[in-house]
Amino acid sequence: MADPIRPDSADALAAIVAEAARDGARLRLRGGGSKDAIGAPTPDARIVDMRGFSGVVDYDPPELVLTVQAGTPLAEVQALVADKGQMLAFDPFDHGAILDGAVGGATIGGIVAAGVAGPTRVSRGAARDHLLGFVGVSGRGERFVAGAKVVKNVTGYDLPKLITGSWGRLAAITELTLKVLPAPRLRLTLGVTGLDPAAAISAMARAMGSAAEVSAAAHLQDWNGAPLTAIRLDGFPSSVEARAALLTRLVDGIAPLADEEAARLWPAITTAAPLPAGVPLWRIIAPAAQMPNVIPAINGAWLLDWAGGLLWLASADDPQAIRAAAMQAGGHAMLVRADAETRAIVPALHPQPNMLAALEERVRRAFDPAGVFETGRF
Amino acid sequence: MPAPDEAVLARRGEIVAAMRAIVAGEGVIDKADELRPYESDALTAYRQPPMVVVLPETTEQVAAILRWCHANRVKVVPRGAGTSLSGGALPLADGVLLGMARFNRILEVDYADRLVVVQPGVTNLAITRAVEDEGFYYAPDPSSQIACTIGGNVAENSGGVHCLKYGLTTNNVLGVEFVTIEGEVLRIGGRGLEPAGLDLLGVIVGSEGLLGVVTEVTVRILPRPETARALLIGFPEVEGAGRCVADVIAAGIIPAGMEMMDKPAVHAAEAFVQVGYPLDVEALLIVELDGPAAECNHLLEEVEKIARANGAISIRISADDDERVAFWAGRKAAFPAAGRLAPDYLCMDGTIPRRRLPDVLTRMCALSGQYGLGVINVFHAGDGNLHPLILYDANKPGELEQAEAFGADILRLCVEVGGVLTGEHGVGVEKRDLMPVMFSPVDLAQQQRVKCAFDPELLLNPGKMFPELHRCAELGRMHVHRGALPFPDLPRF
Numbered sequence: 001m002a003d004p005i006r007p008d009s010a011d012a013l014a015a016i017v018a019e020a021a022r023d024g025a026r027l028r029l030r031g032g033g034s035k036d037a038i039g040a041p042t043p044d045a046r047i048v049d050m051r052g053f054s055g056v057v058d059y060d061p062p063e064l065v066l067t068v069q070a071g072t073p074l075a076e077v078q079a080l081v082a083d084k085g086q087m088l089a090f091d092p093f094d095h096g097a098i099l100d101g102a103v104g105g106a107t108i109g110g111i112v113a114a115g116v117a118g119p120t121r122v123s124r125g126a127a128r129d130h131l132l133g134f135v136g137v138s139g140r141g142e143r144f145v146a147g148a149k150v151v152k153n154v155t156g157y158d159l160p161k162l163i164t165g166s167w168g169r170l171a172a173i174t175e176l177t178l179k180v181l182p183a184p185r186l187r188l189t190l191g192v193t194g195l196d197p198a199a200a201i202s203a204m205a206r207a208m209g210s211a212a213e214v215s216a217a218a219h220l221q222d223w224n225g226a227p228l229t230a231i232r233l234d235g236f237p238s239s240v241e242a243r244a245a246l247l248t249r250l251v252d253g254i255a256p257l258a259d260e261e262a263a264r265l266w267p268a269i270t271t272a273a274p275l276p277a278g279v280p281l282w283r284i285i286a287p288a289a290q291m292p293n294v295i296p297a298i299n300g301a302w303l304l305d306w307a308g309g310l311l312w313l314a315s316a317d318d319p320q321a322i323r324a325a326a327m328q329a330g331g332h333a334m335l336v337r338a339d340a341e342t343r344a345i346v347p348a349l350h351p352q353p354n355m356l357a358a359l360e361e362r363v364r365r366a367f368d369p370a371g372v373f374e375t376g377r378f
Numbered sequence: 379m380p381a382p383d384e385a386v387l388a389r390r391g392e393i394v395a396a397m398r399a400i401v402a403g404e405g406v407i408d409k410a411d412e413l414r415p416y417e418s419d420a421l422t423a424y425r426q427p428p429m430v431v432v433l434p435e436t437t438e439q440v441a442a443i444l445r446w447c448h449a450n451r452v453k454v455v456p457r458g459a460g461t462s463l464s465g466g467a468l469p470l471a472d473g474v475l476l477g478m479a480r481f482n483r484i485l486e487v488d489y490a491d492r493l494v495v496v497q498p499g500v501t502n503l504a505i506t507r508a509v510e511d512e513g514f515y516y517a518p519d520p521s522s523q524i525a526c527t528i529g530g531n532v533a534e535n536s537g538g539v540h541c542l543k544y545g546l547t548t549n550n551v552l553g554v555e556f557v558t559i560e561g562e563v564l565r566i567g568g569r570g571l572e573p574a575g576l577d578l579l580g581v582i583v584g585s586e587g588l589l590g591v592v593t594e595v596t597v598r599i600l601p602r603p604e605t606a607r608a609l610l611i612g613f614p615e616v617e618g619a620g621r622c623v624a625d626v627i628a629a630g631i632i633p634a635g636m637e638m639m640d641k642p643a644v645h646a647a648e649a650f651v652q653v654g655y656p657l658d659v660e661a662l663l664i665v666e667l668d669g670p671a672a673e674c675n676h677l678l679e680e681v682e683k684i685a686r687a688n689g690a691i692s693i694r695i696s697a698d699d700d701e702r703v704a705f706w707a708g709r710k711a712a713f714p715a716a717g718r719l720a721p722d723y724l725c726m727d728g729t730i731p732r733r734r735l736p737d738v739l740t741r742m743c744a745l746s747g748q749y750g751l752g753v754i755n756v757f758h759a760g761d762g763n764l765h766p767l768i769l770y771d772a773n774k775p776g777e778l779e780q781a782e783a784f785g786a787d788i789l790r791l792c793v794e795v796g797g798v799l800t801g802e803h804g805v806g807v808e809k810r811d812l813m814p815v816m817f818s819p820v821d822l823a824q825q826q827r828v829k830c831a832f833d834p835e836l837l838l839n840p841g842k843m844f845p846e847l848h849r850c851a852e853l854g855r856m857h858v859h860r861g862a863l864p865f866p867d868l869p870r871f
């Protein structure tokens with residue numbers, strides 16, 4: 001296979017894509033490559049390394065807006081905003097570890113293209129909710145601009161939503177503009193042990209539906225040898241204190257965790273670290289109230305994030321059975337990690353019903369008529 | 379608007395009969411005097427009675443109407459409550475107006491998963507009314523919330539004064555049932571937090587009725603914050619108010635609402651509702667904070683300090699909820715207050731980077747002199763969304779055109795300083811011809827190709843959003859190697 005190409009201007013990239021479109025060749029966009037192990041292997045696609053697009057374009061903290069080139073390392077972007085007391089509110093995190101890739105390689109463009117969302121998805125939204133605009137190169141080899149660089153905009157179609165989570169199948173993102181938010185002064189995690197999944201989900205729902213303004217809520221099957229339900233409050237100290245008091249009235253037996261433990265817990269949840277390696281890893285999204293029906297239907301180790309709306313599952317069960325259980329609950333299942341053999345036959349993304357799949361296909365052709373970015377990975 | 383198709387106009391009788399075969403009785407309106415109420419939305423400068431109005435009640439009827447119109451190449455304009463300020467629901471002389479008002483039922487309230495499933499004709503406020511006894515509410519709150527429908531909100535991606543903290547419609551919708559122009563009924567998104575596959579929901583929200591007809595909406599609801607308090611802060615100059623807004627955010631505070639009014643707006647509002655606004659200020663800020671009492675008290679102090687540091691000359695803090703509501707009453711009455719200053723007004727809706735505010739207001743003032751038309755400014759200060767209200771008299775020959783030209787200049791100015799044409803009201807017919815100010819032909823063609831993926835014959839709401847109607851075949855043209863896709867038969871989709 002040919003070496004990766006590493007363009008550093010949108011014009012150069014546009015020329016590469018246009019040529020590929022003409023020749024019927026395929027391109028696989030790569031940021032840090034931390035997600036290379038997701039989806040079917042794609043031996044005959046030429047890799048385009050997006051890390052040539054690197055650096056901050058504009059950052060004005062009081063405007064809550066940050067414009068960066070897409071290949072900028074995530075760690076660099078996070079350090080930049082943290083320095084101004086701000087954050088990327090959708091909790092991006094480097095998943096290199098669970099995918100046997102190198103940690104620290106993730107790029108901001110890859111994060112957005114993968115549509116990642118950490119535990120605060122339940123309170124602050126996903127990458128889609130924070131991408132304001134982008135510059136991209138479509139599969140036609142044309143540079144185009146979508147969205148804008150201000151926090152509130154409804155001019156034209158919201159293409160930033162569409163590009164988020166598109167896994168490099170619509171266009172190559174070269175530059176993106178994100179909404180940033182002030183980082184909370186204090187984070188406090190409260191925990192209660194010993195709940196079964198149904199009781200945990202109902203406790204989390206009570207908390208989410210209260211004035212406690214929960215930032216994140218998760219339930220682990222096994223944390224230090226027992227089930228743990230963890231609820232996090234973020235904000236100004238006086239506020240967090242008042243809400244913690246409310247929470248202890250709402251959930252029996254809940255009490256603050258030590259800061260060191262909380263600091264270990266949330267990254268572990270985000271990366272599904274407590275689950276065994278070497279087993280296929282699934283990410284099931286369904287309404288939380290339905291999750292107690294999904295869990296007993298499948299063998300494997302699991303943990304629940306998003307107040308029960310996200311199930312990370314390490315299971316060697318039949319993929320069809322796992323997907324059926326997810327659908328039964330009104331949800332869907334993504335295959336995040338598996339050996340190459342499995343990935344070659346089991347699609348990473350949950351297959352869509354026919355009419356929807358046909359519409360998605362038409363939308364992809366609207367960006368990429370020649371299928372340059374259809375590497376067969378998804 | 380596109381010139382009416384004479385061949386379609388000539389088939390009016392046949393089209394009305396076809397609609398009657400799908401929707402019985404009063405659900406089809408074709409008499410001239412009964413069509414009149416539908417001839418415009420809230421952008422009343424544009425009027426056009428539709429060929430026929432159809433008011434379906436079921437998704438099956440919507441699908442049958444669209445299927446028939448598609449097969450017969452008849453254009454369709456969806457309509458909710460008709461409160462669009464951009465002419466989004468303006469009818470076509472040769473088109474069917476598809477009114478969704480009869481889809482007015484709340485289908486399900488689910489407190490465990492904190493969501494509500496509604497039909498699209500339900501009003502925005504009705505959702506909050508349905509759940510407030512249990513302590514919940516639906517966050518996006520356009521000022522038109524008593525009247526506007528959730529279907530219209532989805533189409534326009536509407537916002538409100540609380541959207542800096544709680545987001546626009548797009549951040550609060552989980553799923554829709556959606557009918558394509560071909561009459562296919564699709565479920566997009568659902569009750570879970572994320573859909574599988576491409577985020578089509580993300581592009582349907584804000585698509586201004588050009589991609590399909592929404593027949594059901596699932597929205598997230600939130601628990602009511604424990605308390606809400608507001609500050610009313612007067613400044614002797616706009617710069618100080620602008621700096622105050624920036625400093626509040628720099629201090630890590632995201633208020634539930636942060637609104638600014640300029641001096642003419644303050645005077646107009648006070649004359650209209652008499653809530654005790656200070657009249658000796660150049661700019662007035664309303665800052666609302668919500669959350670536990672402990673948090674509100676703390677933040678009120680912080681904001682007060684920041685305001686003083688930026689030269690505030692009057693500060694009032696709401697003692698109770700009645701007073702908080704009174705602070706807002708003037709702001710919420712800004713539109714009718716403008717209506718008392720002049721027979722007509724145009725409401726603009728650009729967004730700018732907030733740091734450019736003083737500059738933009740100065741230049742707007744100069745434009746006002748140049749056009750000889752007054753303007754008052756209300757402003758979602760937290761997110762930079764301007765609402766200049768241009769005052770004019772439609773009965774004076776040429777004044778509407780002058781007001782529109784003034785408005786267009788304001789929007790060009792917004793784009794010039796790094797902002798956008800519309801923050802929440804949509805492009806519609808009003809800003810359609812300004813789209814090239816913000817987007818290149820390549821950018822616009824990419825958006826139109828998305829339209830083509832949903833509606834290749836351009837039958838849904840044509841004449842809105844895009845300055846030119848390109849045929850889809852024209853846009854799609856591209857040399858493909860030997861005329862074939864690289865993977866004609868990939869098995870995995």
Ligand SMILES: Cc1cc2nc3c(=O)[nH]c(=O)nc-3n(C[C@H](O)[C@H](O)[C@H](O)COP(=O)(O)OP(=O)(O)OC[C@H]3O[C@@H](n4cnc5c(N)ncnc54)[C@H](O)[C@@H]3O)c2cc1C
Binds near residue numbers: 095119171
């Ligand atoms: C199922 C799943 C769930 C995840 N959940 C979370 C989470 O909850 N929180 C979290 O923080 N992280 C999460 N991640 C990790 C996150 O996806 C990665 O950290 C991020 O994608 C890494 O970026 P990268 O540069 O290494 O991407 P890569 O692995 O290089 O690429 C990722 C995808 O994006 C495409 N891509 C890369 N760059 C571009 C570009 N410039 N333009 C267009 N497309 C591009 C690629 O083609 C590929 O499809 C999750 C990952 C997966 C698979």
Ligand SMILES: Cc1cc2nc3c(=O)[nH]c(=O)nc-3n(C[C@H](O)[C@H](O)[C@H](O)COP(=O)(O)OP(=O)(O)OC[C@H]3O[C@@H](n4cnc5c(N)ncnc54)[C@H](O)[C@@H]3O)c2cc1C
Binds near residue numbers: 456461520588
């Ligand atoms: C006094 C006043 C104050 C306002 N304040 C605000 C505000 O604070 N914030 C804000 O964002 N907006 C505001 N608006 C604008 C307006 O209320 C919103 O745009 C609203 O969402 C329109 O809803 P509607 O039901 O009236 O839709 P309509 O005006 O009937 O239609 C609007 C658009 O939606 C499409 N549409 C309607 N229903 C459907 C459906 N079921 N499926 C597909 N397409 C559909 C139509 O084709 C049209 O393009 C205000 C308007 C007024 C008159």
